[in-house]
Amino acid sequence: MRLTIFTEPQQGASYEDLLRVARHAEACGFDGFFRSDHYLAIGGAGRDESGTFGLPGPTDAWVTLAGLARETRSIRLGTMLTCATFRLPGPLAITVAQVDAMSGGRVELGLGAGWFEAEHRAYGVPFPPTGERFDRLAEQLEIVTGLWTTPVGGRYTFHGKYYELVDSPALPKPVQTPRPPVIVGGKGTRRTPGLAARFADEFNVPFCSLEQTRTLFAAAAAACEAAGREPASLRLSAAQTICCGRTDAEVRRRAEAIGSDIDALKATGLCGTPAEIVDKIGQLSQIGASRLHLQVLDLTDLDHLDLIADQVKAQVA
Numbered sequence: 001m002r003l004t005i006f007t008e009p010q011q012g013a014s015y016e017d018l019l020r021v022a023r024h025a026e027a028c029g030f031d032g033f034f035r036s037d038h039y040l041a042i043g044g045a046g047r048d049e050s051g052t053f054g055l056p057g058p059t060d061a062w063v064t065l066a067g068l069a070r071e072t073r074s075i076r077l078g079t080m081l082t083c084a085t086f087r088l089p090g091p092l093a094i095t096v097a098q099v100d101a102m103s104g105g106r107v108e109l110g111l112g113a114g115w116f117e118a119e120h121r122a123y124g125v126p127f128p129p130t131g132e133r134f135d136r137l138a139e140q141l142e143i144v145t146g147l148w149t150t151p152v153g154g155r156y157t158f159h160g161k162y163y164e165l166v167d168s169p170a171l172p173k174p175v176q177t178p179r180p181p182v183i184v185g186g187k188g189t190r191r192t193p194g195l196a197a198r199f200a201d202e203f204n205v206p207f208c209s210l211e212q213t214r215t216l217f218a219a220a221a222a223a224c225e226a227a228g229r230e231p232a233s234l235r236l237s238a239a240q241t242i243c244c245g246r247t248d249a250e251v252r253r254r255a256e257a258i259g260s261d262i263d264a265l266k267a268t269g270l271c272g273t274p275a276e277i278v279d280k281i282g283q284l285s286q287i288g289a290s291r292l293h294l295q296v297l298d299l300t301d302l303d304h305l306d307l308i309a310d311q312v313k314a315q316v317a
Contacts, residue, residue: 001285001316004032005305006080006239006293010119011041012054015064017299022068024302025075028309029317032076032108033068034293037061037083040119062095069103078108080204080239080293081185084136085114085125089143089163097148097174105175109144110183110204113137134191136162141182141199146170148179185239187212189219196234197223204293206239207268210280213238214287237291238284241269244277244308254304258297270294274311281316 005025009018022033041054065077077099082092100107113133114120120127128136139160150156150170158165174180185204186192193216196203203220205213221231243258243265245251251272255262265271270280270292281292296304 001281001289002031002291003308003313003317004034004076004078004291004293005030006034006036006295007299008036008038008042008295008297009064009299010036010038010054010058011297012056013059013299014056015059015067018059018064019068019071021296021299021302021305022072022075022077024305026072028305029313030075030305030309031291032078032293033072034078034080034108034110035061035064037079037081037086038116038119039086039123039125040116042116062099065107066099066102069099069106072103072106074106076106076108077103078181078183079110080206081110081112081183083114084111084140085120085127085133089140090147090165090168092140093144093147094172096144096180097172100174100176100180101172103175105180107174107176108181108183108202110185111137111141111144112184112186132162134195138195138198139163141184141195145179145182145199148174183237185237187216189216193220193223194227196220197227197229200234202235202237202291204237204239207241207295208238209268210283210287213284213289217288235290236288237293238289239293239295240284241265241271242277242294242296242304242308243269243271244274244304244312246273246307246311248273254298254301257301260297274307274315277308277312278315281312285316 025033039058061079096109117127147170156168156170181201183202184196184200205216217236224231243254270277
């Protein structure tokens with residue numbers, strides 16, 4: 001089982017905060033450091049005494065990863081998930097290819113349709129209806145992967161409903177060949193698995209119970225079969241909030257620090273002692289997961305990463 005650290009900096013984190021966590025995750029031997037792509041804090045997390053959400057304010061996902069690409073050495077870097085409404089597909093392909101080169105080939109692109117309307121309103125980003133967002137996502141996935149895999153010296157043209165590229169030189173190329181891994185994820189049982197089957201290397205199920213995750217993994221397998229793809233070629237992963245403690249009191253303290261209920265965390269996340277979390281990871285492995293993105297919400301608690309690395313990762317890696 002491969003384990004990554006997955007952060008939500010829109011809840012209140014600077015670039016320096018993220019750099020500290022990414023370097024610590026690398027030193028602990030985690031497989032990757034991922035971050036969300038949001039411009040506004042979600043829910044009550046991140047509220048300070050003045051009532052402001054997410055101080056010091058948002059950081060851009062790909063600007064962050066470009067910086068981390070130069071300030072880390074081995075850990076993989078990616079998004080869970082880049083919001084397709086934020087960027088045009090051609091410039092996105094250029095950005096990710098450049099960061100891949102800056103990292104020496106360690107980048108992964110998670111790409112999703114976007115869902116958080118308030119952040120779009122807050123920063124003047126158009127927010128189309130759900131169906132259109134998914135249609136745009138499908139075109140973006142086709143364009144980004146098409147640009148990356150066009151042979152050097154070739155040209156790429158695409159005529160879609162929302163995007164049109166004409167005679168593009170499809171440059172620059174990423175370092176990874178044939179392209180950086182692409183992650184598609186979500187809780188839908190139809191369109192998201194279908195897009196994963198067509199374009200992705202990894203299908204991710206975020207914050208679901210074991211049974212919900214099993215159902216969505218099955219939907220992804222069925223979508224692969226319908227597309228004529230071997231289901232085993234699509235890596236299955238889950239994103240789960242983690243709250244680990246050596247004792248029940250330590251688990252409770254960490255849950256309180258992130259404003260979460262222990263029972264809710266145990267239902268759709270990884271919560272408890274290292275032994276309890278290892279057992280839950282075993283159950284996720286049995287239903288097909290080969291990678292877990294561990295959502296860490298308290299970015300000041302580096303001891304949490306040490307504990308996970310020493311007593312969880314060491315048993316499941």
